[in-house]
Amino acid sequence: MNALGLLLPELILLVGALLVFLLDVAYDTDRESGASYGLVSGLFLVVAFLAAFFQMSLEPQQAFMMDIDAFAAFIKMTVFAGMALVALAGGRYMNRRTYNQGEFWTFFLIVSLAMSILAGANNLVLIYITIELLSITSYMLAAFFRDELRSAEAGMKYFLYGSVASAVMLYGLSFIYGAVGSLDLREVAGFFVQPDLTEELRVAMIPATLLALAGFAFKASLAPFYQWAPDTYEGSPTPVTTYLSTASKAAAFAVMARFFVVGLSALDVEWVPILAGLSILTMTMGNLAALRQNNVKRLLAYSSVAHAGYILMGLVAVAANAASGMDGLNGVLLYLFAYLFTNVGAFVSLMAVEETTGSVEMEAFQGLIHRAPWLAGMFTLFLLSLAGIPATGGFLGKFFVFGAAVQHQYYWLVAIALVNAGIAAFYYLRIIRTMYFGSQEDAGSRLELPLGMQATLLICTLATLWIGLYPPQVLDWVNTASQQILTAVLF
């Protein structure tokens, strides 16, 4: 049973999820048990992270419709790191607000498991079913505070938008199956290189792919399917928002990249105008909406939509020419990695303010520097990294993504993205200004942060600076990851 060993990260998470679930059933739980469940979940995530780290150095191979390669391993590391940080910072937040702690931690590990499978899945059947596992569990986590009107509404909206998008995606997949006769990504790719492929069938794949793209675009909150994102992000429990906007997005982009690189690279169609159009639309809509927000949680939600647009720029370069798409893919991975730590940090800072003041409006951040200097300082770093200021991880991500677009000579795309980055910097600076220049009188008392949050903030800060100042190790991982997935391409 050597093949099962290749599923080690997934198996670890499965055991963890079932363990928490059974413990919750077996013992009369009280409000205190949430902490131990959180601890168990965190431990299993860390072990799974180590397993994924070990997979980085394996030869690329396949097992059970999954590719075990450095690309998948890198995405798994990203996802597990994000989920572990969310557990560390948000565990107390969740445990204090819900009675159903056992269920929460079970779902939390199952969501991680789903993202882990998505990182490697190379068959559209498995991809679709796993996206549904991720989505349906996320609907319930979004609505987890079911007695809070906003949380229930967030879950319901997420569900309605998500189900329609996934039905559209399934309909598109059925046409791909019709043309190819298989849903294995490599067989799909092989279908396009056969010599007697008729022109009609080749063209038939374009609408089918666009329908399928709707599902991916929904998960990654790309225009025109991003409307759910701000509502869901605002209404959901903040730890849930944190993972939805980071880890879940990384998994969605991983699937999309694999779909385009492995499955469709041989389909000779100009994807660039479509993807570039989506990218521009996504970043512009996200940024313009973020400008007029006064609720910081909603502002970060819109900014996370805009970031999806930047990441898509990297995929544009991949779609333009898979053979030379290396730099684009590098950009996507690096961006996802840096963005994860930065955005988790930003949302945890928000969570800290929410925990201590009970509000996420802009006013709650007035004079934060006087009440919690460390928190304000770190939040500033995260915002600067989101804005893409040099010496932060966010800068490096943007640098690579923009660089990939420049290399393929999409100067117009880069120009629009730069304007967008300028707009974004404006609203990030607005938060920073509020934190530093709020009047001192209504600043209130000092904020005491729980230990878990302090630790998370510190890790995120160090990671953001590490990626920004000394990136060789990360670049090395990213390079291996892109190289291994690009070897799967047929020409």
Place this chain on the structure above:
Amino acid sequence: MVPLNWYLTVAALLFALGLYGALARRNAIAVLMGIELMLNAANLNLVAFWRYGEQVMALTGQVFAILIIALAAAEAAVGLALIIAVYRDRRTVDVEELDLLQG
């Protein structure tokens, strides 16, 4: 014998009806019914393509269709639970009255 395109046409009609239902109805339960129609249409496509396709014995279409049927049941259960959770707090299942989160 019935041509493949006839099946695909029926599926297309069902899908369009479901899409209309999902986008145009006010009651969240009616929206859910539209989504179920769309899933059925996609399933019909899968089974038709399986039967007419080259690799009948690979059964991909049928396997996928069975998984989708199970998935639709799970989705319906979760969707209706969410609808009931919202109804309990707000006494409404009208998607237009879900307006706490906007802007």
Place this chain on the structure above:
Amino acid sequence: MPTLPVPTFTQVVFVLIAAFTVISGLGVVVARNLFHSALLLAATFFGVAGLYVMLEAEFLAVTQILIYVGAVATLITFAIMLTRGAMHGETNPLNRQWGKAALFAFLFLVGLLGYLGGIPWPAPFQAIQADEGLIARLGEQLVTRYMVSLEVMGLLLMVALVGAILLARDDKP
């Protein structure tokens, strides 16, 4: 003068089932009364099951009836009864954007039919021998090639079960 092709018996049966399915489907989305919608939805599920039988996917047809009609339609009926106070008496079943939605769905359909008509799908249609044991093979595929998909499905059903109870139950512990 060209003669119209005489439809075969199978084609007549197909047209009848298809018409039944589509008309019930239309009823689902236009009915003003939600109960009628739910009943028509069950009818549509039956129609689709009939089409599965015509496609020689009998096992799937049975599954369709057991799960869709037996579980999903029943579940929807229960939900309608549980939320009955919500939309009684009234009112327009359509939301403000129904006109746009209708136009969009119609254009989508026209585009789709044009798309379907223009594509020569590879459709060799091989006859299935009675002794090929399709159902046994289906089961075998599910536990070998599609094993992880099946496991993920099982996990999804567990999560849905737990979550649905959690969200819908009334008491607070």
